[in-house]
Amino acid sequence: MHHLVIDIGNTNSKIAVFKMRELIHFESVHHLDQSRIAEIIRDYGISHSAVSSVSDEHKGLISFLKINTQYTEFSVRIQMGIKNNYGTGTTLGLDRWAKVIAAHRLYPGQDCFMIDCGTCITYDLLNRKQEYDGGSISLGLNMRFQALAHFTGRLPLVKWDKEILRIPAGSNTNNAILNGVLQGAVYEVDGFIAHQYANNNKVRIMITGGDAPFLMEQLKDRSYGHSLIHEPYLVLKGLNEAIAFEQHVQKN
Numbered sequence: 001m002h003h004l005v006i007d008i009g010n011t012n013s014k015i016a017v018f019k020m021r022e023l024i025h026f027e028s029v030h031h032l033d034q035s036r037i038a039e040i041i042r043d044y045g046i047s048h049s050a051v052s053s054v055s056d057e058h059k060g061l062i063s064f065l066k067i068n069t070q071y072t073e074f075s076v077r078i079q080m081g082i083k084n085n086y087g088t089g090t091t092l093g094l095d096r097w098a099k100v101i102a103a104h105r106l107y108p109g110q111d112c113f114m115i116d117c118g119t120c121i122t123y124d125l126l127n128r129k130q131e132y133d134g135g136s137i138s139l140g141l142n143m144r145f146q147a148l149a150h151f152t153g154r155l156p157l158v159k160w161d162k163e164i165l166r167i168p169a170g171s172n173t174n175n176a177i178l179n180g181v182l183q184g185a186v187y188e189v190d191g192f193i194a195h196q197y198a199n200n201n202k203v204r205i206m207i208t209g210g211d212a213p214f215l216m217e218q219l220k221d222r223s224y225g226h227s228l229i230h231e232p233y234l235v236l237k238g239l240n241e242a243i244a245f246e247q248h249v250q251k252n
């Protein structure tokens with residue numbers, strides 16, 4: 001039995017196939033193509049599927065999955081014993097909830113702090129009592145570069161090569177922007193983590209999203225560095241756990 005899970009983000013869609021808990025296929029695409037999904041369903045003999053999306057589009061894709069697989073409607077209704085104290089449950093991003101579900105399964109009974117560095121940077125805490133109180137939503141790196149160029153007369157849109165891990169000193173306009181955006185984001189993430197770590201140095205700190213490798217590199221020498229876990233597939237793992245959970249519920 002193979003599970004197909006899709007994390008539709010604001011920049012990219014992440015697609016994965018799981019065989020039980022093992023991820024056997026992953027791809028990230030800018031545009032979701034239904035024919036590619038049909039191909040994956042056929043090639044991997046997909047039995048079940050689930051989707052998390054940051055928008056209400058993709059109704060066509062979801063109908064297609066409902067017809068061709070056993071589809072799990074992923075929502076905050078799937079709780080697995082977690083108490084959700086978020087005031088606006090209906091507007092909570094499903095990608096955020098999927099990370100909460102994944103953390104709950106990966107490290108049950110432990111404090112888990114999830115950081116997603118994608119289009120936005122999000123911070124979410126699931127505490128050891130299995131309570132979720134929400135977290136923080138902040139600007140992603142690309143958005144910061146775009147905003148500086150968009151809202152000013154004289155600042156260019158700077159190109160950042162995320163493979164270059166060193167942050168330059170702000171010695172000219174280009175580098176001052178690179179330094180402000182990159183070092184600023186590192187200080188921001190560092191501050192959020194340090195705050196959690198000061199409360200509890202056993203907290204599991206998971207970093208996911210497209211810019212996670214950059215952050216991991218920048219933060220590795222911090223006092224909490226040994227507690228950082230790079231979890232590239234956290235949203236996808238949460239969706240996979242939701243499928244497994246729903247199957248279990250249906251059987252019992």
Ligand SMILES: Nc1ncnc2c1ncn2[C@@H]1O[C@H](COP(=O)(O)OP(=O)(O)OP(=O)(O)O)[C@@H](O)[C@H]1O
Pocket residue numbers: 008009010011012013028095116117118119120140141142143209210211
């Ligand atoms: N097409 C692109 N152009 C520029 N930057 C990109 C592009 N795709 C990804 N990035 C970089 O990756 C980050 C987003 O990575 P990720 O793959 O996690 O995207 P995402 O799918 O938008 O995340 P999310 O699920 O939060 O929407 C951006 O901040 C940017 O640095």
Ligand SMILES: CC(C)(CO)[C@@H](O)C(=O)NCCC(=O)O
Pocket residue numbers: 009010054091092093094095096120122137
């Ligand atoms: C914050 C993002 C954009 C991160 O992908 C997404 O989770 C979202 O659209 N959330 C909705 C608002 C909320 O989570 O309360």
Ligand SMILES: [K+]
Pocket residue numbers: none
């Ligand atoms: K919006």
